[in-house]
Amino acid sequence: MSNPVEEFNSYRARMNDAILADNNKIIKRIFNLDTNAFAEGALDKKTKELLGLVASTVLRCDDCVKYHLEESHKAGLSKEEVVEALAIANLVGGTIVIPHLRRAYEYWDAVEEQAANQ
Amino acid sequence: MSNPVEEFNSYRARMNDAILADNNKIIKRIFNLDTNAFAEGALDKKTKELLGLVASTVLRCDDCVKYHLEESHKAGLSKEEVVEALAIANLVGGTIVIPHLRRAYEYWDAVEEQAANQ
Amino acid sequence: MSNPVEEFNSYRARMNDAILADNNKIIKRIFNLDTNAFAEGALDKKTKELLGLVASTVLRCDDCVKYHLEESHKAGLSKEEVVEALAIANLVGGTIVIPHLRRAYEYWDAVEEQAANQ
Amino acid sequence: MSNPVEEFNSYRARMNDAILADNNKIIKRIFNLDTNAFAEGALDKKTKELLGLVASTVLRCDDCVKYHLEESHKAGLSKEEVVEALAIANLVGGTIVIPHLRRAYEYWDAVEEQAANQ
Amino acid sequence: MSNPVEEFNSYRARMNDAILADNNKIIKRIFNLDTNAFAEGALDKKTKELLGLVASTVLRCDDCVKYHLEESHKAGLSKEEVVEALAIANLVGGTIVIPHLRRAYEYWDAVEEQAANQ
Amino acid sequence: MSNPVEEFNSYRARMNDAILADNNKIIKRIFNLDTNAFAEGALDKKTKELLGLVASTVLRCDDCVKYHLEESHKAGLSKEEVVEALAIANLVGGTIVIPHLRRAYEYWDAVEEQAANQ
Numbered sequence: 001m002s003n004p005v006e007e008f009n010s011y012r013a014r015m016n017d018a019i020l021a022d023n024n025k026i027i028k029r030i031f032n033l034d035t036n037a038f039a040e041g042a043l044d045k046k047t048k049e050l051l052g053l054v055a056s057t058v059l060r061c062d063d064c065v066k067y068h069l070e071e072s073h074k075a076g077l078s079k080e081e082v083v084e085a086l087a088i089a090n091l092v093g094g095t096i097v098i099p100h101l102r103r104a105y106e107y108w109d110a111v112e113e114q115a116a117n118q
Numbered sequence: 119m120s121n122p123v124e125e126f127n128s129y130r131a132r133m134n135d136a137i138l139a140d141n142n143k144i145i146k147r148i149f150n151l152d153t154n155a156f157a158e159g160a161l162d163k164k165t166k167e168l169l170g171l172v173a174s175t176v177l178r179c180d181d182c183v184k185y186h187l188e189e190s191h192k193a194g195l196s197k198e199e200v201v202e203a204l205a206i207a208n209l210v211g212g213t214i215v216i217p218h219l220r221r222a223y224e225y226w227d228a229v230e231e232q233a234a235n236q
Numbered sequence: 237m238s239n240p241v242e243e244f245n246s247y248r249a250r251m252n253d254a255i256l257a258d259n260n261k262i263i264k265r266i267f268n269l270d271t272n273a274f275a276e277g278a279l280d281k282k283t284k285e286l287l288g289l290v291a292s293t294v295l296r297c298d299d300c301v302k303y304h305l306e307e308s309h310k311a312g313l314s315k316e317e318v319v320e321a322l323a324i325a326n327l328v329g330g331t332i333v334i335p336h337l338r339r340a341y342e343y344w345d346a347v348e349e350q351a352a353n354q
Numbered sequence: 355m356s357n358p359v360e361e362f363n364s365y366r367a368r369m370n371d372a373i374l375a376d377n378n379k380i381i382k383r384i385f386n387l388d389t390n391a392f393a394e395g396a397l398d399k400k401t402k403e404l405l406g407l408v409a410s411t412v413l414r415c416d417d418c419v420k421y422h423l424e425e426s427h428k429a430g431l432s433k434e435e436v437v438e439a440l441a442i443a444n445l446v447g448g449t450i451v452i453p454h455l456r457r458a459y460e461y462w463d464a465v466e467e468q469a470a471n472q
Numbered sequence: 473m474s475n476p477v478e479e480f481n482s483y484r485a486r487m488n489d490a491i492l493a494d495n496n497k498i499i500k501r502i503f504n505l506d507t508n509a510f511a512e513g514a515l516d517k518k519t520k521e522l523l524g525l526v527a528s529t530v531l532r533c534d535d536c537v538k539y540h541l542e543e544s545h546k547a548g549l550s551k552e553e554v555v556e557a558l559a560i561a562n563l564v565g566g567t568i569v570i571p572h573l574r575r576a577y578e579y580w581d582a583v584e585e586q587a588a589n590q
Numbered sequence: 591m592s593n594p595v596e597e598f599n600s601y602r603a604r605m606n607d608a609i610l611a612d613n614n615k616i617i618k619r620i621f622n623l624d625t626n627a628f629a630e631g632a633l634d635k636k637t638k639e640l641l642g643l644v645a646s647t648v649l650r651c652d653d654c655v656k657y658h659l660e661e662s663h664k665a666g667l668s669k670e671e672v673v674e675a676l677a678i679a680n681l682v683g684g685t686i687v688i689p690h691l692r693r694a695y696e697y698w699d700a701v702e703e704q705a706a707n708q
Contacts, residue, residue: 015338026323026509037498037681042670054641055648055682063335080632087144092645094448099181102133144627155445155616160434169408173446176409198396205262209391210409212566217299220251262391273380278552287526291564294527316514327509328527330684369574380559417571441616453653456605487692498677535689
């Protein structure tokens with residue numbers, strides 16, 4: 001049965017495939033960079049995911065927030081750590097961020113629930 | 119029976135509760151400030167609601183626009199006053215604001231309708 | 237039978253009518269300018285549509301992207317040309333643009349399909 | 355002798371003249387709209403200037419803030435009223451607005467000083 | 473003797489060198505993509521420069537505008553063509569774009585003057 | 591003798607004092623929150639500074655970037671760690687971030703130099 005996490009991931013995967021199949025060199029390389037930039041380096045994976053999450057939140061991109069919430073969960077970050085990052089995003093980005101915070105909280109619960117059911 | 123205003127308010131209330139229950143000190147204080155900043159002061163309530171509406175519109179946050187539209191209505195602002203504020207937002211923020219204007223007009227009608235039915 | 241392109245256009249037309257009927261002089265003139273700015277001039281129609289598309293994409297306005305995708309198609313631009321413009325938007329605007337790219341690809345297909353069925 | 359207000363106004367006037375002399379119809383009309391949108395209407399001049407100020411502040415445009423600070427002063431708004439508007443901008447737009455707040459405070463003092471010396 | 477175009481290019485070149493010398497793989501690849509994305513393809517060089525210019529203008533990045541103004545001039549675009557692109561940026565991005573328009577006009581003149589003196 | 595770091599800090603301190611002396615309750619509380627949000631919690635100080643840095647960079651606020659660069663240095667972060675965070679900001683925020691990257695590199699050097707001279 002479908003859930004918000006699966007729905008998001010399935011649409012994301014389907015459209016990413018369509019974009020990459022289209023073979024535009026610039027877009028393909030940006031997609032590649034996206035994978036590389038969040039790999040372990042001088043900063044560990046957890047820190048990088050939080051950086052991606054905060055960048056996505058202050059730029060108010062719900063889909064990007066969803067992606068980094070799931071990645072943060074996979075990387076073993078706790079809800080408390082994620083929420084401290086979201087609080088910084090809320091402060092830096094202002095109350096305009098609050099509607100995205102609501103959807104982030106909702107999605108985090110869905111991510112936890114899906115993980116519990118696997 | 120449900121309507122766009124109730125739907126928005128019910129989701130907003132439910133998720134605000136979830137966020138505040140989570141007890142992050144920074145986020146809670148930002149929520150508190152949000153209540154204080156729009157209270158009567160050197161500027162009256164009506165003016166402050168219009169300021170919140172214009173800020174929300176140029177930053178293109180539909181949920182924030184919805185919230186301030188309903189608050190503007192409750193504060194006794196007329197549609198003409200609200201539209202003059204939206205026109206400034208449209209001019210300052212450009213045509214990129216127009217899709218948000220469409221949804222604002224639609225929501226204002228829903229706010230008026232709901233008020234008429236109470 | 238309805239499709240994504242018709243749905244978007246029908247909502248857009250209905251709300252634009254409501255806005256223009258409201259008779260705010262500033263908003264009406266901005267709507268007028270929008271028609272004039274994309275008319276053939278020193279730059280041809282195709283180039284102007286691509287400029288509108290890229291501006292809309294980096295500002296991450298899905299409805300504006302939809303509008304300019306359909307206008308680009310009507311102006312005779314090929315998918316390859318449109319995608320090169322979107323690639324510049326993706327590079328200039330960053331990975332935060334990617335979710336809007338997904339929706340743009342999906343909508344372009346709907347535009348092509350609708351054109352094929354007419 | 356020159357001061358920050360005169361310097362800003364002189365550069366602004368000189369370049370606006372250059373832009374308008376260039377005779378692009380779209381740009382000229384946008385400049386015209388800018389004058390009209392802030393004229394007394396259903397909302398009074400003071401309120402409109404505050405709306406312009408808050409829109410400029412959350413969009414973080416220092417030159418636009420300067421312009422609306424001087425117009426607000428001319429319209430007879432007090433520092434306390436202007437600061438309450440800036441506080442809403444700070445809350446809605448977040449701490450990212452603070453550097454612009456610093457420059458706004460500095461410029462308001464220059465506006466007051468220039469007015470006192472006239 | 474120095475001029476605004478040389479000053480900008482010299483700072484830009486010096487700091488780009490410092491960034492690339494630092495050898496961060498992600499940043500280096502983004503710099504590379506920047507060169508590739510604006511090369512002739514399905515769209516010609518002139519169109520791509522205008523796309524870069526409009527993206528930079530609506531995102532209100534003065535340095536990016538300067539760069540694309542000089543590239544547009546090198547690509548043989550006329551002032552009239554460049555101004556039509558800026559007009560679209562002004563309309564889509566709103567009056568908040570005007571201060572950047574002032575600086576763009578000023579810089580275009582400097583680019584033309586420098587080209588005339590070579 | 592003055593340097594870029596001292597100049598920035600001195601202007602910042604002077605104007606922050608002017609703002610806080612003005613006694614607007616909302617603004618004062620936002621300033622307070624700013625101190626609290628970056629204090630050690632579930633996330634350590636270093637991680638929080640990097641979050642502030644990335645948020646500031648994608649929102650393209652040079653003064654905020656400067657502040658967090660110095661705080662990052664004080665917290666003991668290495669240049670390599672800071673640059674990995676900036677690379678994520680560059681990727682997420684796009685090439686529009688590059689001019690801010692140039693200034694960030696320049697300022698980091700000034701921060702290191704000042705620290706070496708103390």
